[in-house]
Amino acid sequence: MTTKDVVFGALGLLACCSGVLVVTARNVIHAALWLVVTLGALAACYLLLTADFVAWVQVLIYAGAIVVLLLFAAMLTRAPVGPGQDLDSGNRPAAALVAGGVGVTLVTLLVQAFRSAYVDLDRVAGTGxxxxxxxxxxxxxxxxxxxxxxxxxxxxxxxxxxxxxxxxxx
Amino acid sequence: MMPVWAEVALKLVGCLLAFLTLPLLVGQLEHKTMAHMQSRLGPMYAGGFHGWAQLVADGVKFAQKEQIVPAAADSVVFRLAPVVALLPYLLVLAVIPIGPGEQVAQALDVGLFFALAVISVAVLGPIMAGWASANKYALLGGLRAAAQLLAYELPLVLAAASAAMAAGTLSLPGIVEQWRWWWLPYQGVAAVVFFTAGLAELRRPPFDMPVADAEIVFGPYTEYTGLRFAFFLLAEYAGIVVFAALTTVLFLGGWRGPFLDVQLGWLWTLIKVMALSFAVIWLRVSYPRLRADQLQRFAWTVLVPLSFAQLLLTGVVEVARA
The missing domain is CATH 1.20.5 (Single alpha-helices involved in coiled-coils or other helix-helix interfaces)
Structure with a gap:
């Protein structure tokens, strides 16, 4: 296990945790700001995988434009400071079921497909x-x-x- | 030969020094230029010679003031906002070449995208500040900032893309290498669009709707005091330096000058950056503030079509040259 593996794992964990916080945050704006952290951690993962261009496009498009659009829409409609009361909808169990199903399917698929695949980062340096x-x-x-x-x-x-x-x- | 780590450390210290001095220099230039354009003298006493130490005195004043977080504010986001607004500009300075060859803190292959991406994060600062202040003027200012930044991001990126297409590279030192004098007419439209959209991204007059003091006090910064307020001001001046430097590198040939390019490259860069910063100040004194609808119309019906036309021209010319 190299330093890169450890950092990559830590960034992945950060992306996952802030992703969970995006959906559990009691406040729309906090959710959007946690989304910035998720997307930033993902961009850092891309950087570690030597995909520089993709990483910076990710920051430019998602953190810079999409989150600003989200914040704008949230502030234009309703953005109370403090916990919002009506964020949880009645569809919560159904949504959890669908999201969990998609997540499990994707993870299984990726693990099955790329279990033994290993990319030598030194050899692919510069391809991104x-x-x-x-x-x-x-x-x-x-x-x-x-x-x-x-x-x-x-x-x-x-x-x-x-x-x-x-x-x-x- | 210096070891690698010493060279990197030296370059980073250089970046930090530029970050700490150039914005203050632009600030002082603004004090004096605005004063003389309005038939005043401006600061004259602090430090002795023409009030050169006025901004140092202002800094000391800001540091001594109480830092207030309003009771109803979202205190974490409120405290974080000035840092989010300021830090990206420090990072961008690291990829801007000031001279030929190795005179750049960190030459990135995708330096242009790095700069644009990091700057686009800085715009989150005022939006966060506007929301977290729990003040309706601040919220209005934050909304206006968000709307303005969304509109001007597109022409900014398109104009920068035109320069990158003409140079055939995304690396900032590489773009300066490819630059020739005839880029001035060839990429002139893109240069004007980039500079104007940069002004709007910085919320400088005439694009200062988000902080319109006559309507909404000071927009997103209304509730800020002390050092946090100073950080927002510093972010504005650092932003002027960064956008002037990017315009210089992309469209004005960076370190290229009439003579002694290689030896005096850093001086040519600095002169161009300062001239563009002066233009930013000049525009502030000359133009009245645009209304929200005028801002949006200008972005979508003038700047975006212009940048598309420039992109088309660059594409046709580059394919013909290839």
Whole structure:
């Protein structure tokens, strides 16, 4: 076990614990701020795995933009300082069941698939930099990349249509 | 030859020194420039020569003041907010090259993304402060800050992407290596967009809706006193230095100058950073504050289309050159 393994494990634990705090926090804003910690710990994990580009994009998009959007929405609607009373919905057991099921399935799948896989970090150093990622995205995997972008565009258009009912009526 | 650890330590101390002195220098420049533009003298007594020690005196004053946490505030988030606002700017200084070759604290392959990502974390500071203060003016200020930052993040990143595409690298020293004088007209639109969006990210006038003193006292910072308040002010001036330095590195050729690039690189960088900081102050004195709707309209109907047009131009030119 090397130092990297220990740090990686600690960061993983941090990500998991703050993830639990996101869903158990009694306050919407606290939940969003714990989400920043989760996402930051994940980004640090990516860094340790030499995926620099992915790590910083993770911070830029998720911690910087998505959490700011979440905070904005929460502050615009209702964000009392102190514990919120009505955060727990009646769907709690069902949600726990679904989330637990998905979690167990994913963990089992990953463990089964990658049990014996081991990445030598010294050998892959540099593959997570800007140029190799760009090469992979726009040469080898350009078709899935473009399909994903069309999917995102469709979701964007859908969101606009759903939030503006007068568009459908016309 | 120095051992590696000594070199790293020396560079980090250099970063810390720059972080502690440059914002104060910009602050003093702002005092004096604003004063002279408004036919005043500004600070004249502290320290003797033209009030050079005024900001040191201000710092001592802030350190002596009581640090109040309002009873209804969320005290942990309230205490954390100034640190979240300030620390990222210190980290960004580490990847900004001040001269050719090794004159950068930490040359990262994805330095541009590192800088943008870390700056985007800094914007959480005022939002946290606005919410945790349990004050409706502070909450309004926090909301305005969040809306403004969401709108201006996009043109900022797109303009920076244009420079990265033109240089063919995401590394900040690499971008300066690739820079040529004809980038000034070629990337000019991106430079203006980046600088303007940077001003908005810093909530500097004319984009100071979140702290509009005539309407909402001092926005997210209303409840802050003493050193914590000083941290927010310092974050603003450190932010000016960081955005001026990033504009310099991305669009103005960083350490390149009319002569003696290699020997005097750090001086050219510093001159450009100070000139841009002066422009930031100049804009504060010249322009009235934009309203919220004007802010949003300017971001989405002017800056975003402009940055897309620049991105298109850069793409076409780079494909033609390749």
């Amino acid at each position: 930099a800007g140029r190799p990622i760009g090469d992979a995205l726009f040469r080898s995997y350009v078709l899935p990349f473009e399909i994903a972008s069309v999917l995102l565009l469709a979701a964007l258009v859908g969101a606009i249509v759903l939030t503006r009912p007068e568009i459908g009526r016309r």
